[in-house]
Amino acid sequence: MIKKVLIANRGEIAARIIRTCKQMNITTVAVYSEADQKADFTKMADECYLIGPPRVNESYLNAEKIISIAKQAKVDAIHPGYGFLSESDQFAGKCEEAGITFIGPKASVMKQMGSKVLARQLMEKAGVPTIxxxxxxxxxxxxxxxxxxxxxxxxxxxxxxxxxxxxxxxxxxxxxxxxxxxxxxxxxxxxxxxxxxxxxxKLKNARHIEVQILADHNGNVIHLFERDCSIQRRNQKVVEEAPSTFISEETRRRMTEAAINAAKALEYTNAGTIEFLVDNKENFYFLEMNTRVQVEHPVSEEITGIDIVEKQIKIAAGESLDISQKDIYTNGHAIEVRIYAEDPVTFMPSPGHVSQITFPNEDYARNEPAITGPSDITHFYDPMIAKLIIHGTDRQDAIAKLTKALQTYRVVGIKTNLPMLQYISEDEIFRKGNVTTAYVQEHYIPNINAK
CATH class of the missing domain: 3.30.1490.20 (ATP-grasp fold, A domain)
Structure with missing residues (x-):
């Protein structure tokens, strides 16, 4: 039984994990750097501990300090979120040595997947196509x-x-x-x-499509369908949606089957994502495996009704999955956009003081913010300050709702990529679903620079 969890992260994902923990009546412990002492997530947690200076190697990457605080706070488990130590097999191993449950896969599996070269070799052995x-x-x-x-x-x-x-x-x-x-x-x-x-x-005109999986300690593995994450800048995702409207049912069946087989071959446990590149003929190739919850997990939650963080915690506690594949189906379409503190043309970070932030409040809009009011955005961390997730009856409905929601979204005081997201939501290429990983470079940037 897990009754107390330390969140070894910050910002939006720390707040997200705390919310689910509260719903499960689990006590939460936050760690924060000097730069985050007034951050929203610290106000949400039941307990908070200063971990160090702003720089990540002195704070959120300080595994020894985090485990020391976890022992001091007498937590049962540590949730690493995404980024920072979330895919560090060494950190997972230190948690195991300290007798603290790591909410994620075993350190040995993380080590295998942490090396993309080794991961490719293992996927080939498991019969998964590789580039x-x-x-x-x-x-x-x-x-x-x-x-x-x-x-x-x-x-x-x-x-x-x-x-x-x-x-x-x-x-x-x-x-x-x-x-x-x-x-x-x-x-x-x-x-x-x-x-x-x-x-x-380098695959030309490829799409980035990934399969979300959940696996317990008794060999049960299920998928929560796929997400299309093709719109990226600097090889980092900006817009994600589920399910993919590009692949056929047969490709979906083969892709999800490959993801499940890969997880079983690894004896994988907890939440994970198998990422693929898909060419214009729907041939798919293994890209990498993420051994953690991902930024874009909410779109899978929206179409399946399954709380992935809750499942992570229950699996880590040794519980078997209480759902089987036949219980899971898609409901409508979901789109997530990431709001970054950055110039919408150059994509350079735009730290500074946010004097006001206004979220869309429609019932179809799910807001996952790192900040909810006046805040300082520092240069020390990833510039993502919020996520907006939209659920619609189908893709066109979701896009229409996204466009409306973005029109009411306001961040005052710094530059953000909201103009970029508004452009994308109204662009015919996006609306028709004709987007590949080259979309930003080939369509957005030339059109913006031409204005």
């Missing part, structure tokens, strides 16, 4: 150049560890590869403590 690319991690630009000759340009250079688009870049030739390798390896080393890189063939 042509390097089989082993690359330590030098020279190794990358040799591998690129076999793969052929364009190529996607990626960090073996981490996510969020960090350490990732499309390269078109040898010269670009040499320049990109060193800078991205250095960035990956800084963010993830691992500078290993690998290469994948």
């Amino acid at each position: 042509p690319g390097t089989k082993e991690a690359l330590a030098t630009a020279e190794e990358a150049l040799n591998a690129a000759q076999d793969i052929g340009y364009p190529i996607m250079l990626k960090a073996s560890a981490g996510g969020g688009g960090i350490g990732m870049q499309v390269v078109e030739n040898d010269e670009e590869l040499v320049r990109a390798f060193e800078s991205n390896a250095k960035r990956a080393k800084t963010f993830f403590g691992n500078g290993d890189m690998f290469l994948e063939k």
Whole structure:
């Protein structure tokens, strides 16, 4: 039985986890940096502890300090949210050593999936299609150049560890590869403590579609259908929706079956996501596995009625899934947009003071904010300040409601990407569902710059 949970995170996801814990009558403990001492999530938690200075390596990435506070607060479990320590097998292992339940998969499984190179190898063994690319991690630009000759340009250079688009870049030739390798390896080393890189063939006109899975400790694995996350900037998602209107029922069946088989092959437990790239002929290829709750999980919750965070906690407590696949069906269509403190044209972060924020209050609009009133947005963390999730009877209804909701959304004092989201919601290409991972680069940026 889990009665007290420490949330090893901040902002929107910390607030999200606290809400579900309260519904489950679970006591919550928040940790916060000096920059977050007045943050909304600290006011929502039952207990709060200062963890350190603003910089992440001194606060939200300080595993030893977090576990020390967890022991002091006598918690039963730690929920890592997403980002920070959420995919650190070392942190999960430290929790296990301390006798604290880690709300996520086992450290050994996280270690396998934490290396994208190893994950590719394991997926191939499990019979899941993978994108042509390097089989082993690359330590030098020279190794990358040799591998690129076999793969052929364009190529996607990626960090073996981490996510969020960090350490990732499309390269078109040898010269670009040499320049990109060193800078991205250095960035990956800084963010993830691992500078290993690998290469994948760049798929043109691809869609980013992922399958949400839940797995308990008794071998039961289910999926909550798929999400289309193709609209991205800097290789980071901006708009997500569920279900995908691009794939056929047969592709959906094969893709969800592949995701479940992969989870079973790994003996995976808790919530996870198998991400795929899908070409214009609906061929799908394994991209990566996220061993945590994802930013876009609400769209899956909206179409299935299942609280993913609640299931995470119950699975971590040793409970079996109380639903089977036949109990799960889709209801309507959901779209999530991420509101970032950033310039809507250059995508550069826009820290500063928010003097006012106004949310749409329609019953079809689910607001998941990190801030609810006047607040300072610092440069220390990811610039996402809120998420807006819309549920409609079908995709067109959801888009119409999204457009209306965005018209009433206000953030005063800093630049945000709200103009970008409004543009997308009204764009015919988006409305027709003809979006790929190249949408922002090929359609949004040229049209905005032309105005």
